[in-house]
Amino acid sequence: MATRVEWAPDAVRRLCGELERQLPGVLAWYGNETGSWWAFVPVTSGDRLVEAETPRGLREAIVKVQAWA
Numbered sequence: 001m002a003t004r005v006e007w008a009p010d011a012v013r014r015l016c017g018e019l020e021r022q023l024p025g026v027l028a029w030y031g032n033e034t035g036s037w038w039a040f041v042p043v044t045s046g047d048r049l050v051e052a053e054t055p056r057g058l059r060e061a062i063v064k065v066q067a068w069a
Contacts, residue, residue: 037058
């Protein structure tokens with residue numbers, strides 16, 4: 001299990017904003033209680049919710065889900 005990291009609100013907003021700009025239609029956030037990064041990914045085959053331990057991992061998960069659609 002990964003060590004939980006406390007993220008500063010400004011850093012979270014910046015990282016989520018970058019993901020949302022790079023991947024239109026995606027809604028990204030950091031779960032303070034879960035310690036995970038999350039995204040709602042709209043795809044034609046049915047919307048998906050993805051989770052990752054890092055912002056980079058979240059981006060990879062989003063791209064993977066979009067490729068499946």
